[in-house]
Amino acid sequence: MRPIVLATSTITSFLALALGAAGCRDIAPEASAASVDEQAASAPDRGKPDPVVLDAAAMVRDGRRIFRFDTFGDEAFWTDVLRLNEPISRVSPRTALAVGLKVDVEALPKKVVSDLRAGRVNLDDPAVTLALLQADAVLGVKGVVEGGRLRSIGITCASCHSTVDDSLAPGIGRRLDGWPNQDLDVGAIVSLSPNLQALADVLSKGGTPVDVDTVKQVLASWGPGKYDAELNLDAKGLRPDGKASATVIPPAFGLAGVNLHTWTGWGSVPYWNAYVAATQLRGIGTFFDPRLNDAARFPVAAATGLGDVRPGPGKEDLITPKLGALHFYQLALKAPPAPEGSFDPALAARGKALFAGRAKCATCHVPPLFTEPGWAMHTAEELAIDDFQAKRSPDERYRTAPLKGLWTHTKRGFYHDGRFETLGAVVDHYDASGVGNGGTPLGLGASEKAALVEFLKSL
Numbered sequence: 424m425r426p427i428v429l430a431t432s433t434i435t436s437f438l439a440l441a442l443g444a445a446g447c448r449d450i451a452p453e454a455s456a457a458s459v460d461e462q463a464a465s466a467p468d469r470g471k472p473d474p475v476v477l478d479a480a481a482m483v484r485d486g487r488r489i490f491r492f493d494t495f496g497d498e499a500f501w502t503d504v505l506r507l508n509e510p511i512s513r514v515s516p517r518t519a520l521a522v523g524l525k526v527d528v529e530a531l532p533k534k535v536v537s538d539l540r541a542g543r544v545n546l547d548d549p550a551v552t553l554a555l556l557q558a559d560a561v562l563g564v565k566g567v568v569e570g571g572r573l574r575s576i577g578i579t580c581a582s583c584h585s586t587v588d589d590s591l592a593p594g595i596g597r598r599l600d601g602w603p604n605q606d607l608d609v610g611a612i613v614s615l616s617p618n619l620q621a622l623a624d625v626l627s628k629g630g631t632p633v634d635v636d637t638v639k640q641v642l643a644s645w646g647p648g649k650y651d652a653e654l655n656l657d658a659k660g661l662r663p664d665g666k667a668s669a670t671v672i673p674p675a676f677g678l679a680g681v682n683l684h685t686w687t688g689w690g691s692v693p694y695w696n697a698y699v700a701a702t703q704l705r706g707i708g709t710f711f712d713p714r715l716n717d718a719a720r721f722p723v724a725a726a727t728g729l730g731d732v733r734p735g736p737g738k739e740d741l742i743t744p745k746l747g748a749l750h751f752y753q754l755a756l757k758a759p760p761a762p763e764g765s766f767d768p769a770l771a772a773r774g775k776a777l778f779a780g781r782a783k784c785a786t787c788h789v790p791p792l793f794t795e796p797g798w799a800m801h802t803a804e805e806l807a808i809d810d811f812q813a814k815r816s817p818d819e820r821y822r823t824a825p826l827k828g829l830w831t832h833t834k835r836g837f838y839h840d841g842r843f844e845t846l847g848a849v850v851d852h853y854d855a856s857g858v859g860n861g862g863t864p865l866g867l868g869a870s871e872k873a874a875l876v877e878f879l880k881s882l
């Protein structure tokens with residue numbers, strides 16, 4: 424593949440210009456490749472920056488900023504309605520880290536970093552939390568501090584879809600955009616709100632009265648690394664068997680080439696980004712999907728007009744103009760390769776052959792996307808699982824999960840609700856159910872199962 428006909432050094436320098444030094448480090452190609460230089464020698468526009476590449480770099484830069492820092496005006500919900508700024512201003516950094524919030528070491532002043540290293544920062548002092556927020560160092564949380572008070576709080580995509588590399592301490596390190604935050608206990612954080620009645624009121628609009636205790640019970644059922652992005656459509660807080668109806672927070676990397684997004688294939692990346700920004704973060708903007716007007720399936724959505732959200736009279740749309748760059752940025756985030764030494768390469772190679780062959784995995788998980796190009800949707804019956812979550816979505820199916828970067832999210836289980844605790848349990852499920860094999864059990868031996876698991880760890 425040789426899409427760029429310019430000297431690598433030129434590309435590097437104008438990407439650097441477009442992105443700023445920090446951003447450039449993440450996406451600039453390795454400055455080597457003599458063959459690229461040879462192509463450049465014969466290129467008619469040698470020396471001139473390619474406007475398409477420049478635009479792409481600008482989109483990545485804008486998208487990154489939106490992904491990390493843009494609240495879409497959702498302070499109107501998290502501050503004005505839920506009043507979360509009040510309890511958060513009393514939370515110690517130790518507690519904030521314990522509920523899974525992450526701290527970006529690169530946003531901290533040098534002095535604070537050296538104090539943290541030396542153990543000179545009082546992690547039990549809520550004033551430190553305010554200082555971290557003021558430095559824009561808490562991933563996905565935008566706080567405005569005024570006169571020692573937390574005046575407002577807003578949430579961004581980075582809260583759930585990024586983490587840090589723990590390079591300074593657990594929960595404190597360099598940003599890893601797109602990685603799911605497996606530690607973030609969204610339910611625990613939301614339940615700090617002094618106005619949970621507002622959530623109870625919204626959920627009650629579906630026709631069945633919901634009280635604050637029920638809201639608390641539902642929020643407590645989620646646990647770390649999970650969230651329910653459909654609760655305010657259907658008020659299905661718990662499954663009929665009493666288990667949580669939350670889903671595992673998936674990665675927001677490795678999505679280029681994947682057609683449908685979310686566990687149940689709600690739509691494309693820009694579809695879902697508009698959905699989340701308008702109906703979950705409750706930012707100010709537009710979202711349109713008349714499928715949500717179906718009062719039988721989505722009683723709360725239908726009653727609260729989530730199928731046709733507008734910014735409101737006289738208000739600027741803070742979502743729609745950002746969808747392009749936000750989409751572009753997510754497509755630019757590749758799944759990170761599995762670290763050397765984290766899997767056995769020989770065993771993984773055997774697993775690869777089984778994946779494509781006798782175990783029939785690759786019929787659905789088509790490499791290198793590891794989902795089907797096209798409409799990658801399957802019924803619960805085809806997967807030999809229950810249909811609870813599938814039935815909460817428009818197409819009533821599960822999407823073939825893209826498997827790249829599985830190694831980054833092994834803590835909260837696998838499948839949409841994390842029902843399989845280990846990859847071994849996933850393989851056992853396919854082996855026994857014969858999913859993809861016409862229902863005939865695969866009959867894999869123990870060493871074959873181990874090989875498949877090793878291959879999954881290598882993706």
Ligand code: HEC
Nearest residue numbers: 580583609650652671672673675684685686687696699700
């Ligand atoms: C409170 C946590 C949370 C926040 C904040 C959040 N997401 Fe998500 N995201 C989730 C969960 C949970 C899912 C899975 C939803 C489902 O399948 O029903 C998801 C799914 C996704 C997917 C689909 C991934 C795939 O495999 O197809 C994308 C893309 C995504 N989110 C992007 C975003 C963007 C962009 C934002 C900011 C506008 C955002 N998310 C904010 C929790 C969150």
Ligand code: HEC
Nearest residue numbers: 686782783784787821822823824837838839849853858859
């Ligand atoms: C009929 C299509 C189909 C076949 C065949 C299939 N899968 Fe899947 N796979 C899916 C779907 C759909 C999901 C998402 C399930 C959900 O959302 O709960 C999934 C999910 C997974 C997951 C969980 C991903 C995550 O992020 O939690 C793993 C791992 C996996 N499959 C591995 C395999 C292996 C290994 C095989 C072969 C033994 C296989 N699959 C065969 C469709 C298939």
